[in-house]
Amino acid sequence: MDLAFAPEDLKFRDEVRAWIExxxxxxxxxxxxxxxxxxxxxAGQVKWQKLLGxxxxxxxxxxxxxxxxxxxxxxxxIFNMExxxxxxxxxxxxxxxxxxxxxxxxxxDEQKKKHLxxxxxxxxxWCQGYSEPGSGxxxxxxxxxxxxxxxxxxxxxxxxxxxxxxxxxxMFCLVRTSQxxxxxNGISFLLLEMNTPGITIRPLPTLxxxxxxxxxxxxxxxxxxRVPISNRIGEEGMGWTYAKYLLEFERGNAYAPGLMNMxxxxxxxxxxxxxxxxxxxxxxxxxxxxxxxxxxxxxxxxATELRIFSAMASGTPVGPASSMLxxxxxxxxxxxxxxxxxxxxxxSAPFIADTxxxxxxxxxxxxxxxxxxxPAAPTYLNYRKASIYAGSNEIQHNIMAKLILGx
Amino acid sequence: xxxxxxxxxxxxxxxxxxxxxxxxxxxTRRASVKSxxxxxxxxxxxxxxxxxxxxxxxxxxxxxxxxxAIENMIVMEECGKALVIEPYLGTVVIGGGFLKxxxxxxxxxxxxxxxxxxxxxxFAYAEPQGRYNLADLKTTAKKDxxxxxxxxxxxVVLGAPWATHLVVTARTGGSQREASGVSVFLxxxxxxxxxxxxxxxxDGQRASEVYFENVSIPADALIGVEGAGLPLIEKVVDEAIAxxxxxxxxxxxxxxxxxxxxxxxxxQFGTAIANFQVLQHRMVDxxxxxxxxxxxxxxxxxxxxxxxxxRAKAVSAAKVQIGRSCKFVGQAAIQIHxxxxxxDELAVGHYFKRATMIEGQFGSVDHHLRRxxxxxxxxxx
Numbered sequence: 001m002d003l004a005f006a007p008e009d010l011k012f013r014d015e016v017r018a019w020i021e022x023x024x025x026x027x028x029x030x031x032x033x034x035x036x037x038x039x040x041x042x043a044g045q046v047k048w049q050k051l052l053g054x055x056x057x058x059x060x061x062x063x064x065x066x067x068x069x070x071x072x073x074x075x076x077x078i079f080n081m082e083x084x085x086x087x088x089x090x091x092x093x094x095x096x097x098x099x100x101x102x103x104x105x106x107x108x109d110e111q112k113k114k115h116l117x118x119x120x121x122x123x124x125x126w127c128q129g130y131s132e133p134g135s136g137x138x139x140x141x142x143x144x145x146x147x148x149x150x151x152x153x154x155x156x157x158x159x160x161x162x163x164x165x166x167x168x169x170x171m172f173c174l175v176r177t178s179q180x181x182x183x184x185n186g187i188s189f190l191l192l193e194m195n196t197p198g199i200t201i202r203p204l205p206t207l208x209x210x211x212x213x214x215x216x217x218x219x220x221x222x223x224x225x226r227v228p229i230s231n232r233i234g235e236e237g238m239g240w241t242y243a244k245y246l247l248e249f250e251r252g253n254a255y256a257p258g259l260m261n262m263x264x265x266x267x268x269x270x271x272x273x274x275x276x277x278x279x280x281x282x283x284x285x286x287x288x289x290x291x292x293x294x295x296x297x298x299x300x301x302x303a304t305e306l307r308i309f310s311a312m313a314s315g316t317p318v319g320p321a322s323s324m325l326x327x328x329x330x331x332x333x334x335x336x337x338x339x340x341x342x343x344x345x346x347x348s349a350p351f352i353a354d355t356x357x358x359x360x361x362x363x364x365x366x367x368x369x370x371x372x373x374x375p376a377a378p379t380y381l382n383y384r385k386a387s388i389y390a391g392s393n394e395i396q397h398n399i400m401a402k403l404i405l406g407x
Numbered sequence: 408x409x410x411x412x413x414x415x416x417x418x419x420x421x422x423x424x425x426x427x428x429x430x431x432x433x434x435t436r437r438a439s440v441k442s443x444x445x446x447x448x449x450x451x452x453x454x455x456x457x458x459x460x461x462x463x464x465x466x467x468x469x470x471x472x473x474x475x476a477i478e479n480m481i482v483m484e485e486c487g488k489a490l491v492i493e494p495y496l497g498t499v500v501i502g503g504g505f506l507k508x509x510x511x512x513x514x515x516x517x518x519x520x521x522x523x524x525x526x527x528x529x530f531a532y533a534e535p536q537g538r539y540n541l542a543d544l545k546t547t548a549k550k551d552x553x554x555x556x557x558x559x560x561x562x563v564v565l566g567a568p569w570a571t572h573l574v575v576t577a578r579t580g581g582s583q584r585e586a587s588g589v590s591v592f593l594x595x596x597x598x599x600x601x602x603x604x605x606x607x608x609x610d611g612q613r614a615s616e617v618y619f620e621n622v623s624i625p626a627d628a629l630i631g632v633e634g635a636g637l638p639l640i641e642k643v644v645d646e647a648i649a650x651x652x653x654x655x656x657x658x659x660x661x662x663x664x665x666x667x668x669x670x671x672x673x674x675q676f677g678t679a680i681a682n683f684q685v686l687q688h689r690m691v692d693x694x695x696x697x698x699x700x701x702x703x704x705x706x707x708x709x710x711x712x713x714x715x716x717x718r719a720k721a722v723s724a725a726k727v728q729i730g731r732s733c734k735f736v737g738q739a740a741i742q743i744h745x746x747x748x749x750x751d752e753l754a755v756g757h758y759f760k761r762a763t764m765i766e767g768q769f770g771s772v773d774h775h776l777r778r779x780x781x782x783x784x785x786x787x788x
Binding site (some may be wrong): 001002003004005009073074077267282288289291292293295296299300301303304306307310311324327328394397398400401404405407 | 408409410411412477667670671681682684687688690691692694695698699700701702703705706708709710724727728776777779780783784
C-alpha cells in the first residue's frame with residue numbers, strides 16, 4: 001500500500017495542468033462560473049469537448065482499441081482531480097459514458113463503426129430515452145410500444161426527463177417489443193435519429209428557471225415513429241440487460257474530485273461574505289463546523305473511490321458498488337449546494353433569468369449582489385435532481401440490499 | 408498509488424485471524440473478562456512466540472519483522488473483529504511507537520523486550536482535568552540529582568494492571584496547558600511511590616487510576632527531548648488513533664455481519680425481518696459506513712509519515728468518520744436485534760460497547776472536527 005505517485009505520474013500531472021491552463025480559456029471559465037447546473041450551452045459544451053477530443057482526452061474511460069488513452073488508475077485519478085479542481089465543464093455523458101460502453105459491449109461491428117467515432121469527436125449529441133410518465137423508479141414497467149412492420153419498428157408512446165433532447169441528434173431508447181409476464185422481459189434497446197418524423201419535444205422548465213431553449217429536461221412524444229430494425233442493439237427482448245449495464249456506467253463515476261471543487265468555491269464565498277459579527281463568514285464557528293464536516297464526508301468518498309478505481313481497468317463497469325458512490329456522491333453534492341446557498345445570504349434571493357446575458361453583451365444592467373450569488377439558489381434547486389435521477393437514492397438502497405447484502 | 412497488501416501482510420492477517428478463530432471465541436473472551444486478572448497472559452506469550460505479531464511494525468534493525476503502520480492496521484482490525492483485550496495498542500503501537508522515535512540509547516533492547524512479550528506498557532497521559540488536551544498536564548517531573556521525581560494523578564490508564572512499564576507524560580517546565588515543557592518518561596511500574604487503583608472498563612478491558620507520589624526515576628527514563636515532548640506525543644497518539652480506527656472497522660464489520668445474519672433468521676409477521684425494506688435500507692447504510700470507515704483508516708494509516716500537518720488532518724478526519732460510524736452502526740445493530748440486542752448473551756452488545764468507547768478514545772467527534780477544521784480551513788488559501 002502506498003499513496004505516492006511515481007515520477008512519471010507527476011510529469012503527467014504537469015502535462016494535464018499545462019493543457020488546462022491553455023485550453024480552458026477565460027470565456028469558458030466566466031461562463032462556467034455562472035452555470036446553474038454544471039453545463040454550458042450547447043456551443044460551449046461542443047467547443048470544450050472538441051478541445052478535449054483533439055488532445056485525445058475526450059473518452060478517457062474507453063478501451064484503447066476504440067480511442068481511449070489506455071491510462072493507469074493513477075493517471076485517471078490525476079486527470080479527474082486536475083480537471084475537477086480547475087472547474088471545467090462536465091462532458092455530456094449520454095454519448096461518451098452511457099451509450100458508448102453499451103455499443104462496445106453489445107453492438108454490431110457496423111454499429112460500432114457508425115456511432116463510436118462521432119461520439120469521440122463530439123459531432124453527434126445523444127440523449128437518453130429511459131423514463132416514461134408512468135415508469136420512473138419502476139423502470140421495467142415501461143410501456144412505449146415498438147411494433148414490427150417490415151424491416152422497421154413503429155414506436156408510439158412517450159419518454160420523459162430527457163436531458164438536452166432539444167440539442168440531441170440521436171436517442172438511445174428502451175421500448176417494449178412484447179408483453180411478457182415478467183416486465184423485464186420484452187424490452188429492447190434501440191438507437192434512433194431525433195429528426196425522424198413523428199417525434200415532438202416539449203420542454204419541461206425546472207425549478208432553477210432555465211432560459212428558453214436551454215432547459216435541462218424535456219418530454220419526448222412518439223407518434224408512429226419508424227425506426228429500422230437494424231438500429232436495435234443486440235437481441236430483441238434483451239434490452240433490460242443492456243439497460244442495467246449502462247446504468248452502472250451512469251452511476252459509477254468518481255464524484256469526489258467535483259465535490260472538492262464545489263467545496264473550494266463555497267470556502268471562497270465564505271471568505272468574502274460577512275458573518276455579521278465583524279468577521280468573515282469563514283470565521284463563524286457554526287459555519288466552519290458544517291464546512292469541516294462536509295470536507296470529511298468528501299474525503300471519505302474520495303478514499304473509497306480511490307480504493308475502488310485503483311483496482312479497475314479502463315472500460316469495466318464498477319458493479320453494484322456504483323450505487324454506493326451514487327448515494328454518497330449525490331448526498332454530498334446536495335449538502336454542498338445547500339451550504340453554498342446559506343453562505344450567500346440575502347443575495348441568494350434575486351433571480352437572474354439569464355446569467356450569461358451580460359457575457360453576450362445583451363445587457364449592461366448591473367446585478368444586485370455579487371456575481372457568485374446569482375447561481376447559488378438555482379444550483380441548490382437544480383441539484384435536488386441528484387438523489388432522483390439514475391435511479392432514486394431509495395432505489396440504490398434496494399439495489400445494494402439485493403446485490404451486495406444478498407437480501 | 409497502490410492499495411494492495413503484500414504477501415507478508417496478507418499472511419500476517421491470515422495467521423492472526425486463524426489463531427483468533429480457534430482460540431478467541433466469544434465465550435473464551437467472556438471468561439477472560441470475568442477472571443481475576445482480566446486477560447490471558449498465555450495468549451500474550453503466544454502473540455510473542457507462536458505468532459510473532461508483537462514485532463510486526465518494527466524494522467528489522469530493531470529486531471522486528473520489517474513492517475510499519477500498515478501492519479498495526481492489519482493486527483488491530485483483526486483484534487477488533489475478535490474483541491481482543493490484550494494490550495497490543497498500549498504496548499506495540501504506543502510503547503513501541505515512542506521507543507522507535509526516541510533515539511533512546513536502550514531503545515533496541517526495550518523494543519526487543521516488547522517483541523519478546525516481556526515488556527508490556529500502558530500509556531499514562533490523560534488527567535482528570537485535561538479531557539482530550541494532550542498538553543493539559545498537572546503531573547510534574549522535577550529534576551533531582553541526575554534523575555527526576557514524579558508527582559501527579561493519571562486517569563483511566565488502559566491496560567495498566569497488566570503493564571510492566573508506564574509511558575508517562577509530565578511537565579518538566581511551562582504552565583499547565585503550554586505546548587513546551589512537556590516530557591515523556593518510560594517508568595518501571597514497580598517503582599516505589601506508584602499507587603494504582605485498578606478497575607474494569609465498560610468494554611471488558613482493565614484500567615487504573617495511577618498516582619505518582621514522589622516517584623524517583625533515573626535520567627534514562629526520559630524518552631526523547633526534555634521539555635519538547637509534545638510533537639512526539641502527538642505523532643504517537645495519531646498512530647494510536649489510526650490503529651483504533653482499524654479496530655473500530657473490525658468491530659463494525661462484525662456488528663454488520665451479525666445483524667444481517669440475525670435479520671435473515673428472525674421471523675415476524677410470518678416472514679424474515681430481513682425482507683422489510685425499512686430494515687434493508689438501514690443495513691445498507693451500515694454497510695456504507697463500514698466501507699467509508701475502512702477507506703478513511705487506509706488514508707490515515709498511509710499518511711502517518713507525512714508532515715505533522717497532513718498527518719494530523721488525515722487522522723482527525725478518519726477519527727470523525729469512525730466515531731460517527733461506530734455510533735451509527737452500533738446503534739443500528741442493537742436496534743435491528745431488538746430485545747436480543749439488549750442482552751448480555753449475544754456478541755453484538757459487546758461489540759457495541761467497544762465501538763462506543765472507541766468513539767471517545769483519544770478525542771470525540773467534536774474534538775477531532777475542531778482539530779481538522781483548524782488544520783484545513785485556516786491554512787486554505
